Amino acid sequence: MSTTTEKVKATLGKRYAKEKRFRFYGLASIALSLLFLVILLTDIVGKGLPAFSSTYIKLDVQLDAPTLGVSTDATPEQLRMANYNTAVLNSLNTLLPGVTDRKEKKALKGLVSGDAQYELQRMVMDDPQLIGTTQSVWVLADDDIDVYYKGNIDRTLPEGDRRIKDFQLVWLDKLEAEGRIDSKFNTTFFTRGDSREPEEAGILSALVGSFYTLLVTLSLSFPIGVAAALYLEEFAPKNNFWVDLIEVNINNLAAVPSIVFGLLGLAVFIQLFGLPRSAPLIGGLVLTLMTLPTIIIASRAALRSVPPSIREGALGIGASKTQTVFQNVLPLAMPGILTGTIIGMAHALGETAPLLMIGMIAFIMDVPDSVTSPSTVLPVQIYLWADSPERAFTERTSAAIMVLLTFLVSMNLIAVILRKRFERRW
Amino acid sequence: MMEATLDMTTVAKVNTATSGGREEFSHTISGTIGKPYLDGKDAKFFCRDVNVFYSGDKQAIFDVNMDIGRNEVIAMIGPSGCGKSTFLRCMNRMNDTIEGCRVTGDIRLDGEDIHDKEQDPVLLRARVGMVFQKPNPFPKSIYDNVAYGPRLHGLAANRAELDDIVEQSLTKAGLFKEVKDRLQSPGTGLSGGQQQRLCIARTIAVSPEVILMDEPTSALDPIATATIEELIDELRASFTICIVTHSMQQAARISQRTAYFHMGYLVELNDTKTVFTNPQHQLTENYITGRFG
Amino acid sequence: MSTLGILLTLIVLAAFSYYIGRKRSLALATPMQRGGNNLHSLPSYYGYLVVAWAIIPALLVFVLWSTLEKPLLTSSMMSHIPAEYQDKSADERSLISNRILNLVHNPERLATADPLFKAAAEDYQQMQSLSNIIKTLLVLALAIAGTFIGLRHVKPKTRARNQVERVVQIIMIGCASIAILTTLGIVFSVLFESFRFFGQVPATDFLFGTHWSPQTALRADQAGSSGSFGAIPLFVGTLLISAIALLIAVPLGLMSAIYLSEYASPTLRAYAKPAMEILAGIPTVVYGFFAALTVAPLIRSMGESFGLSVASESALAAGLVMGIMIIPFMSSLSDDVINAVPQAMRDGSYGMGATKSETIKQVIIPAALPGIVGAFLLAASRAIGETMIVVMAAGLAANMTINPLEAVTTVTVQIVTLLTGDQEFDSAKTLAAFALGLSLFVVTLILNVVALHIVRKYREQYD
Structure with a gap:
C-alpha cells in the first residue's frame, strides 16, 4: 500500500465525523425552520378556532307594549326607537330574581351582549305582530362569559384574579342547569364590521375593504405590469440608458421597504393630489406601485421562456413585431404572467404597513360601498384587534388570521396549479 | 455516392439496434473484439460486466469488460454519447454524485472491489485522480489549488512539506516555472492551458495511482494541447492514465492501447497501432476513417 | 358628471x-x-x-x-x-x-x-x-x-397599423417608466418633507442626537415644542433587532439552502421547499401578532425563571420572530447562488477525494461568496425596513441599549407612531417621520444597489 493510502485512511474517521455533523446542521436548520412554521400555525389555529363559535344565552323576553313604549301599529321609526333595553333587563331580572346590589345589577345587565337589544329590535321590526307576546330568544353572551365557557377562565383561581366573580358563577351555573346556555356557530364574525365589543365584532367590512383595494390594485397593476414587461422584454433597445435606468429602478423598488411606499402615498396621493384618506382607492394605488415590480419581473421571466422560434415563425410569415408579440408570444406567456400576478396579489392582500400610513387604520363598522368610502383591510383589522386587551379579541384576531391565511393559501394554490397545468417544456 | 450509401447502412444497423434492443444488436456487436484482457499480467483495473443506468431504466453502458494495465496510457474513443465518459466516471465512483445513477458489475483496483462496503469513495478518489474536460480550478490561489488535496487528506505534516508537494506537483505538471512568482494569485487568472495543467498538478499532488482524464484538451488551443500531451507522456512513468478523447490523432499519439465505444458498448479494444491501422470491427473502421463521430 | x-x-x-x-x-x-x-x-x-x-x-x-x-x-x-x-x-x-x-x-x-x-x-x-x-x-x-x-x-x-403600433409602444414605454416615476415620487416626497423638517430641527441634531422624544410637542406655541429628535437611539434599536434577526436567519437560511441543494433527496426537496415558501408567504402582521402575544411572553417568563429581568416588549422577541420571517428569504436567495456554482467545481473537488461537506465548505461557499454576501445584504435591508413585527412587538421607548432583553424602538416603529396619531401634517412630529423615512430609504437603497450589483456580477462570472 502506498503512503497516500495510509495517510488518507488515518484521516477518514475524523473527516466522516465532520461530514456527519455538517449534514446534521443542515437537516437541523430545515427542521427548525419548519418547526417554527408548525408552532406558528398551531398557535394561531389553537387560539383562533374557539372564535368560530359564540356563547348564547336564552332569554324569555316579554315584548309587551308598555315596556317597549310602542304599539303594534307603530311606524318603523317608532319601532326602531323602542325601549328594547328594558325588555332585556326585565327578562334577566325574571330569570335571576333578587339582585339588589348596584354592582351586581350592573353585572346582571352585563351577562348578555349589548347586541341583545338590537337583536330584539331586528325581530320586532321584521314582524311587529310580536309585540305583546313573550318570545324565547337566544342572544349573544357578553365576551367575558364567552371566554369563560371556552374554558379560558379558571374558576379555581382566587376571586380577585378572575374577571368572572363568584356571584356571576352562581348565576351562570343556574342558567346552565336550566339549559339556557349554548354554543353556536359564530355567524356574527362573518356578517358584521368592527365593533368595540368583541362578541359583536366581525371581519366583513375589512374583507370588503380588502376586496375593493385588491380590485383597484389588480385593475391597475396587471395591465401596467404586462405592458411594461412586454416593452422591456420585446421592444426595448439594448444598451439604452433609459431602459437600463428603468431596469435598475424596477429591481430596486422590489426591495424598497413597504412602509416607504406608504410615505409616498401619504405625501403624493393624499397631500398633493388630495385624494380621500382611508379609501381603498389610495390603498390600491400604493399597493399597485408596490406589486408592479413583482409582476413585471415575473412577466418578463414568462416572456423570456417563450422560445425565439415562435417569434421567428410569426415574423417569417409577415406579421409585424407588435402583431407577433400580442398574438403569438403573449398568449403563450400568459400562464406565467398570471402566476406572477396572483403571487403579487397575495403579497398585496397581506400587506399592512403602507396602509397604516394612508389612514386605512380607521375604526370601520360599516361595510364600504365604493372605492372611495373609508375602509380598512383584513391585515389592518388584525393589527387593530391585536392591540385590544380583551381576551376575546385575541381569539378573533387569530380567527381573522386564519381567514387571511386561507385566502393566501388558496391564491398560492391557484398559482401552483396554473403553473403545473400550463407548464411547457420547449 | 458510394460512401453515402455505406453511411446509410451503418446508421440503419444502429437504428435497428436502438429500437429493437440488444438481441438484434448482437449480430453487429458480438462481445468486444481485440484484446480487452491482459492475460496473465497483473491488471491495475479489472472491469467485468459493467452496466450503468441513469434515472430509472435508461442504460448508458452495456456489459463492458476490460483490463487496464500498470503505467499504460489507455485511450477511450467513440462518437459523442457513446458512454466513454460515463465509463471513465465509474472508475473513481464519480457517478455516485449523480442523482439516480446506478452502476452494476465488478470493478477492481489492485484486486479490491471498488464497490465494496469497506471501500471508501474518498480514499478511492485519492488513489484514482481525475482531470476534467473544462479546466475547473477552484476560486483560490494557485498555491491553495494545488495544496487542496494534500490539506484535505492530511498528506503534509507541516508547511515546509506542503510547500514541497506544491512545488513538485507544479514542476511535474510543467507549470512551476511559469507561476513560481505568483503562487498566491488566483488560479482562475491563468490561461486555459495553464489552468488545465494546474488541474493536473492539483491531481498529482495527492500522488494518486491512476489518473482519469476526461477529454482534457477539448477546451484548449492546439499549442496548449501539445503541451498537455507531452505532459501525459511524461506522467506515464509514474501513473496509470485513462484518457477519454474526441481526437483520434491524440489517441494515436499518446496511448498504448485504445478502446472504441459505441452506443454504450465497448466494441473494440486493442493496441493503439492495431486499432488505427487494422481495425477489426466495421464500426471502428467507420469511426476512424471519419464516416461518423 | x-x-x-x-x-x-x-x-x-x-x-x-x-x-x-x-x-x-x-x-x-x-x-x-x-x-x-x-x-x-x-x-x-x-x-x-x-x-x-x-x-x-x-x-x-x-x-x-x-x-x-x-x-x-x-x-x-x-x-x-x-x-x-x-x-x-x-x-x-x-x-x-x-x-x-x-x-x-x-x-x-x-x-x-x-x-x-x-x-x-x-x-x-x-x-x-x-x-x-x-x-x-x-x-x-x-x-x-x-x-x-x-x-x-x-x-x-x-398606414393605420404602423400608427396604432406606435401608439401602443408609447403607452408601453409610459407603463415601464412608472418605475422611474415611483422612485422619483419616493425621493421627492421624502426629500421635500425632510427639508422642511430640517428647517425646524438641525440635521446634525437629528443624525447625532442621542435623545428621542417627539411626544413633548404638545402645543405649537409651547416652549421647547420642537421636542427632541435625536435619532441615534432609533438607529441603535433598528440595528439591534436586525442583528438578532440576521443572527438567526443567516445561518439557518444558509444551512437550509445548502442541505436542500446538496444533500436532500428529490422527495424531501419537493416537500421542504414549498413548506419554506409558506413561511415566506405569511403576512408580516401575522408574525407581529405571534411575536407580541406568544413569543414575547414566553421569553419573558423564561428569562424570569433564570432570574433575568426581561422587558415585555424585548428586542429579542421581535428580532427572533423577524429572523424566522427572513429564513425563507435568505434560503431561497442562497439556494439560487449555490445552484449557480458550476457542477464542474463540485466535480473537481469530489474528484480529488473531498467529502461533501469539505467540498461545500472549501469550494462551493468560497465560490458562491459574492452571491451569499449579496443575499445577506438583501436580508439586512429587509430586516431594517420590516415594519409590522416591530410595530407590534417592539416598544416605543427610545432606549439606547444593546441588551436584547430590554425594549428598544426602531425607525419604522417611530414612522408609524408619528403618522398614525391625530396631529397636523405639517408639525415637526409628522415631518420627523419623513426624515426617518429618508434615512430608511437611503440605507436600504444603498444596501439594495450594492447587493444587486454584487449578485449580478457574480452571475455573469458563471454564465
Whole structure:
C-alpha cells in the first residue's frame, strides 16, 4: 500500500465525523425552520378556532307594549326607537330574581351582549305582530362569559384574579342547569364590521375593504405590469440608458421597504393630489406601485421562456413585431404572467404597513360601498384587534388570521396549479 | 455516392439496434473484439460486466469488460454519447454524485472491489485522480489549488512539506516555472492551458495511482494541447492514465492501447497501432476513417 | 358628471368610434383582383386609430384636470380669505384650509360653522361644481372632436397599423417608466418633507442626537415644542433587532439552502421547499401578532425563571420572530447562488477525494461568496425596513441599549407612531417621520444597489 493510502485512511474517521455533523446542521436548520412554521400555525389555529363559535344565552323576553313604549301599529321609526333595553333587563331580572346590589345589577345587565337589544329590535321590526307576546330568544353572551365557557377562565383561581366573580358563577351555573346556555356557530364574525365589543365584532367590512383595494390594485397593476414587461422584454433597445435606468429602478423598488411606499402615498396621493384618506382607492394605488415590480419581473421571466422560434415563425410569415408579440408570444406567456400576478396579489392582500400610513387604520363598522368610502383591510383589522386587551379579541384576531391565511393559501394554490397545468417544456 | 450509401447502412444497423434492443444488436456487436484482457499480467483495473443506468431504466453502458494495465496510457474513443465518459466516471465512483445513477458489475483496483462496503469513495478518489474536460480550478490561489488535496487528506505534516508537494506537483505538471512568482494569485487568472495543467498538478499532488482524464484538451488551443500531451507522456512513468478523447490523432499519439465505444458498448479494444491501422470491427473502421463521430 | 360617469361615457365613445372607424375603412376599400383590397392595414386597425384619436387626448386632459383641480381650488380659496389670515404662518394657513375643506366634505356642519369659514366653504363648493362642469364638457368635446379628426385620417393610404403600433409602444414605454416615476415620487416626497423638517430641527441634531422624544410637542406655541429628535437611539434599536434577526436567519437560511441543494433527496426537496415558501408567504402582521402575544411572553417568563429581568416588549422577541420571517428569504436567495456554482467545481473537488461537506465548505461557499454576501445584504435591508413585527412587538421607548432583553424602538416603529396619531401634517412630529423615512430609504437603497450589483456580477462570472 502506498503512503497516500495510509495517510488518507488515518484521516477518514475524523473527516466522516465532520461530514456527519455538517449534514446534521443542515437537516437541523430545515427542521427548525419548519418547526417554527408548525408552532406558528398551531398557535394561531389553537387560539383562533374557539372564535368560530359564540356563547348564547336564552332569554324569555316579554315584548309587551308598555315596556317597549310602542304599539303594534307603530311606524318603523317608532319601532326602531323602542325601549328594547328594558325588555332585556326585565327578562334577566325574571330569570335571576333578587339582585339588589348596584354592582351586581350592573353585572346582571352585563351577562348578555349589548347586541341583545338590537337583536330584539331586528325581530320586532321584521314582524311587529310580536309585540305583546313573550318570545324565547337566544342572544349573544357578553365576551367575558364567552371566554369563560371556552374554558379560558379558571374558576379555581382566587376571586380577585378572575374577571368572572363568584356571584356571576352562581348565576351562570343556574342558567346552565336550566339549559339556557349554548354554543353556536359564530355567524356574527362573518356578517358584521368592527365593533368595540368583541362578541359583536366581525371581519366583513375589512374583507370588503380588502376586496375593493385588491380590485383597484389588480385593475391597475396587471395591465401596467404586462405592458411594461412586454416593452422591456420585446421592444426595448439594448444598451439604452433609459431602459437600463428603468431596469435598475424596477429591481430596486422590489426591495424598497413597504412602509416607504406608504410615505409616498401619504405625501403624493393624499397631500398633493388630495385624494380621500382611508379609501381603498389610495390603498390600491400604493399597493399597485408596490406589486408592479413583482409582476413585471415575473412577466418578463414568462416572456423570456417563450422560445425565439415562435417569434421567428410569426415574423417569417409577415406579421409585424407588435402583431407577433400580442398574438403569438403573449398568449403563450400568459400562464406565467398570471402566476406572477396572483403571487403579487397575495403579497398585496397581506400587506399592512403602507396602509397604516394612508389612514386605512380607521375604526370601520360599516361595510364600504365604493372605492372611495373609508375602509380598512383584513391585515389592518388584525393589527387593530391585536392591540385590544380583551381576551376575546385575541381569539378573533387569530380567527381573522386564519381567514387571511386561507385566502393566501388558496391564491398560492391557484398559482401552483396554473403553473403545473400550463407548464411547457420547449 | 458510394460512401453515402455505406453511411446509410451503418446508421440503419444502429437504428435497428436502438429500437429493437440488444438481441438484434448482437449480430453487429458480438462481445468486444481485440484484446480487452491482459492475460496473465497483473491488471491495475479489472472491469467485468459493467452496466450503468441513469434515472430509472435508461442504460448508458452495456456489459463492458476490460483490463487496464500498470503505467499504460489507455485511450477511450467513440462518437459523442457513446458512454466513454460515463465509463471513465465509474472508475473513481464519480457517478455516485449523480442523482439516480446506478452502476452494476465488478470493478477492481489492485484486486479490491471498488464497490465494496469497506471501500471508501474518498480514499478511492485519492488513489484514482481525475482531470476534467473544462479546466475547473477552484476560486483560490494557485498555491491553495494545488495544496487542496494534500490539506484535505492530511498528506503534509507541516508547511515546509506542503510547500514541497506544491512545488513538485507544479514542476511535474510543467507549470512551476511559469507561476513560481505568483503562487498566491488566483488560479482562475491563468490561461486555459495553464489552468488545465494546474488541474493536473492539483491531481498529482495527492500522488494518486491512476489518473482519469476526461477529454482534457477539448477546451484548449492546439499549442496548449501539445503541451498537455507531452505532459501525459511524461506522467506515464509514474501513473496509470485513462484518457477519454474526441481526437483520434491524440489517441494515436499518446496511448498504448485504445478502446472504441459505441452506443454504450465497448466494441473494440486493442493496441493503439492495431486499432488505427487494422481495425477489426466495421464500426471502428467507420469511426476512424471519419464516416461518423 | 362623476368620475365614473365620465369614464363610462368615454368607454361607450371608444366602442362607437372603433365601430365607425372600421366601417368607414371598409367603405373606402376598393376590392382588387385576387380578393385583396387597396387598404394599407386591416380594417380593425383603422378602428383602433380612431379610438386612439378619440380617447387619448380626452383622457389626458381628464387625468390632468383631476389631479390639479384640488390644489388649484384650495389655493384660490385661500387667496380669497380675509387679509388678516393671509399673513399667518404657513402652518396656521394650512390649518385653516383644512378646516374649510372639512366643512366642504361635511356640509351638515355648515350651519354651525364660523361665518368666515362658511363663506369660504360655500365659495369652494361653487367653484368645485363649476370646475366639474367645465371638465365634463371639455373631456367629452375633446373625445367627439378626436373621433372626427380620427375619421378624417381613415384613408386607404394611411398606414393605420404602423400608427396604432406606435401608439401602443408609447403607452408601453409610459407603463415601464412608472418605475422611474415611483422612485422619483419616493425621493421627492421624502426629500421635500425632510427639508422642511430640517428647517425646524438641525440635521446634525437629528443624525447625532442621542435623545428621542417627539411626544413633548404638545402645543405649537409651547416652549421647547420642537421636542427632541435625536435619532441615534432609533438607529441603535433598528440595528439591534436586525442583528438578532440576521443572527438567526443567516445561518439557518444558509444551512437550509445548502442541505436542500446538496444533500436532500428529490422527495424531501419537493416537500421542504414549498413548506419554506409558506413561511415566506405569511403576512408580516401575522408574525407581529405571534411575536407580541406568544413569543414575547414566553421569553419573558423564561428569562424570569433564570432570574433575568426581561422587558415585555424585548428586542429579542421581535428580532427572533423577524429572523424566522427572513429564513425563507435568505434560503431561497442562497439556494439560487449555490445552484449557480458550476457542477464542474463540485466535480473537481469530489474528484480529488473531498467529502461533501469539505467540498461545500472549501469550494462551493468560497465560490458562491459574492452571491451569499449579496443575499445577506438583501436580508439586512429587509430586516431594517420590516415594519409590522416591530410595530407590534417592539416598544416605543427610545432606549439606547444593546441588551436584547430590554425594549428598544426602531425607525419604522417611530414612522408609524408619528403618522398614525391625530396631529397636523405639517408639525415637526409628522415631518420627523419623513426624515426617518429618508434615512430608511437611503440605507436600504444603498444596501439594495450594492447587493444587486454584487449578485449580478457574480452571475455573469458563471454564465
